[in-house]
Amino acid sequence: MTFIFMTFALMAILGGCLTILARNAVHAALGLVGCLISVAGLYVTLNAHFLAAVQVIVYAGAIMVLFLFVIMLLNAARPVTEENPVPFVTEIAGVAACLVIFAMVVIMNSFKAPAIPEAADRLQNGAPGPIGEALFTKFLLPFEAVSILLLVAVVGSVALVKRPEQQQEDLPEGELVGTFEGERQEVKA
Amino acid sequence: MDAVTPYLILSGILFSMGLIGALTRRTAILVFLSVELMLNAANLALVAFAQAWGDLIAQSAVFIVMTLAAAEVAIGLAIIVTIFRKRVSTNVDTLAELKG
Numbered sequence: 001m002t003f004i005f006m007t008f009a010l011m012a013i014l015g016g017c018l019t020i021l022a023r024n025a026v027h028a029a030l031g032l033v034g035c036l037i038s039v040a041g042l043y044v045t046l047n048a049h050f051l052a053a054v055q056v057i058v059y060a061g062a063i064m065v066l067f068l069f070v071i072m073l074l075n076a077a078r079p080v081t082e083e084n085p086v087p088f089v090t091e092i093a094g095v096a097a098c099l100v101i102f103a104m105v106v107i108m109n110s111f112k113a114p115a116i117p118e119a120a121d122r123l124q125n126g127a128p129g130p131i132g133e134a135l136f137t138k139f140l141l142p143f144e145a146v147s148i149l150l151l152v153a154v155v156g157s158v159a160l161v162k163r164p165e166q167q168q169e170d171l172p173e174g175e176l177v178g179t180f181e182g183e184r185q186e187v188k189a
Numbered sequence: 190m191d192a193v194t195p196y197l198i199l200s201g202i203l204f205s206m207g208l209i210g211a212l213t214r215r216t217a218i219l220v221f222l223s224v225e226l227m228l229n230a231a232n233l234a235l236v237a238f239a240q241a242w243g244d245l246i247a248q249s250a251v252f253i254v255m256t257l258a259a260a261e262v263a264i265g266l267a268i269i270v271t272i273f274r275k276r277v278s279t280n281v282d283t284l285a286e287l288k289g
Contacts, residue, residue, distance in 0.1 A: 009199045016203050019222055020210030032222050035203070039233055042196065046240045048248055055232075058255055063225070063262050070266045071218055074273045086282075093212035097205040104201035113191040119243025126248055134249040146256045153260035157267035 004045055011038035025071045029064060036060040048126035196237035203230035217269050217279040221262065228258050 015038060018031025036059050043052035086092075116122075124130045135143050203226060210223030232251045239247035273279050 005195060009195070012199065013202060013206075016206040016226055019226055020206055020214065025216060025218055028219055028222055032225060035226065036229060039203075039229055042199075042233060043236055046193075046196065046236045048236050048239065048251075051236060051248055051251055054252070054255065058259065059229070063259055066262055066266060067218065067222065070270065074218070074270065074279060090213050093209045096212065097209045100205045100208060101201060104198070104205075108194060108197060108201075111194075111197070113193050113241035116241075116243050119241065122243035123239065123245060123248075126245070130245050131248055131252070134245045135252060138246060139249045139253065142253050146253055146260075149260050150256060153263045157263045160264070160267040160271050 002045075005042070008038045008041040008045070011035075012042070026068065029067050029071060032067075033060050033064050036064070043126075046126075047120055047123040050126050050128045050131055052126075191241070193237040193241045196240075197234055200230045200234040200237065203227075203233065215280055215282060217272070217281050217284075218266075220281060221265055221269075225258060225262070228254060 012035045015031045015033070015035030019028045019035060022028040022031060037056060040052040040055040040060065043049075043055060207223045207225075207227035207230060210226065211220050214220050214223060232254055235247045235251050235254070239245065269279055272284065276283065
């Protein structure tokens with residue numbers, strides 16, 4: 001265990017703690033950003049340079065910006081204060097997490113990583129070229145399926161967030177912003 | 190102890206933290222954040238396995254997982270915004286109509 005690993009691991013755990021403990025949703029999101037960036041640093045130590053770059057750009061950049069936008073849009077920064085209707089939820093969660101950790105320890109003791117001497121060379125530092133080759137040969141079908149999935153997600157989110165048409169007609173005339181004047185007059189006539 | 194074992198332990202810790210968060214947080218957005226933490230822990234384990242076996246396939250799988258996470262966030266946040274418009278709250282306790 002090197003010094004670099006320990007530093008990034010501590011940062012990741014701190015970020016994760018902030019994510020699940022912070023009262024303010026914005027602080028939780030920023031903690032998750034710190035955690036994601038630390039994990040990107042760990043990817044570099046695991047010979048996955050391109051993946052680390054993508055993690056920072058896509059995950060810590062794009063996805064978390066989307067999260068922050070929605071948190072601020074919904075004014076969800078203030079915490080939920082009412083009594084929790086589920087009894088002992090924290091205890092149940094703690095027990096579940098302990099079970100997961102126990103399973104991890106059991107698996108860890110039985111897991112034996114193969115000693116492949118040329119393993120690090122075969123990864124080629126996780127450069128974009130070799131990863132692209134793997135994506136476009138062995139992972140071609142998942143790759144295409146994921147592109148369709150992304151398209152569906154984009155169309156679906158637009159369809160979900162779009163205001164229903166009826167609501168726009170109900171608005172008083174002065175508030176009809178962004179519709180064409182000529183079009184409205186045509187409808188009236 | 191192998192070189193990748195500490196990474197797997199860290200992955201387990203992060204996954205458990207995400208699990209605790211997903212079970213105990215009450216706002217839908219914070220539940221989503223915890224799910225992201227769990228996905229990230231799984232990604233870390235995948236990259237550690239790629240290092241152990243010297244195989245780039247695991248690293249490619251991480252790309253698929255990242256894309257799935259992006260799609261999930263897009264749809265999930267749209268659903269949250271729609272629910273918020275209807276009820277002015279994203280508290281998951283009040284959204285229990287589909288129970289049982």
